[in-house]
Every structure is written in structure tokens, then in C-alpha cells.
Amino acid sequence: MKRESSFSRSRARSLRLAARCRARLRAGVTLIEMAVVIAVLALIFVLVYSNLNLNVIDDAKVLVFTGQAKTLPIKLQRWELTHGSLADGASLEQITDDPAEVKDPWGHPYFACAGSDGRVNQICSWGADGENSSTRFFITQRSSWPSEFRPEDKPQEQ
Secondary structure, X not given: OHHHHHHHHHHHHHHHHHHHHHHHXXXXXXXXXXXXXXXXXXXXXXXXXXXXXXXXXHHHHHHHHXXXXXXXXXXXXXXXXXXXXXXXXXXXXXXXXXXXXXXXXOOOEOEEEEOOOOOEEEEEEOXXXXXXXXXXXXXXXXXXXXXXXXXXXXXXXX
């Protein structure tokens, strides 16, 4: 009989221990475990954020602008050969099928303007403010471009 009672006590003790383990598992995550998870997520965020190039949009605008500076004068010359020259201040939408192609990096339309010789054979933009101001530049004259579009004015990244 002694054997049964020690067996039953041992069994009862193991059942209590198992119940405590189940209760502990149901209790959830501890504060330390939560802090470790947050620290790991913060580390991942810092690593990803530090590797992002936040100038990608600016670089894309420069690439689009330089592409426009090469193609639009050719399209304007082609237009002039078949239709004659555009009026001073005329929009360039008529020389291309894509209206987005004749918008400057700030979303304002390019327009035809007179060059130093008085002929309307230049393509101009009013710049970032989009108004008749001193920020006007010719896309056909690199020296008149805003500094952010001139590669020689940009610092070289190492």
C-alpha cells in the first residue's frame, strides 16, 4: 500500500508540474522577450534605411531632363522643316505625340522662345516656379541650365 500512495503522490506532483508549465505557456510573452523583438526590428530598420538612396527621385529628374535636352531640339527642327517655326511662347505639345515629353522636371510645359539671334528656335522653361521670372533657361544651352542639372556643378560621390 505504501507503494501506491508514493506512486499517487508522485503522479499528483507531476500533474501539478505539468499544469504549471501549461499555465506558464499560456501567460504570453515576457517583457524581455518583447524588448528583444523590438530591438531586432529596429536594427533591421536601421540597416535598410541606411542603404536607401534618397536622391533617386532627383537623379531620375536629371536623367529625364538631359534626355529631353537631346531629343526635343531634334523634334523641333523636324517640325520646323515641315510646318515652319513656332510662335514665340508657343507650347511644344504639337511637336510630339506624348504630352508628358514636353513638360519640364517641375511639371510645367516647355515653350518655344527666341534665341540670341532673334529667331524662335530655342526651347525654354520657366524653371521651378513656372512663372515669367529670371529663372528662365534654354534647354539647348547647357550653360543656362539650373545647377542641379549640370553634371559639372554636382559634387562627385566617392
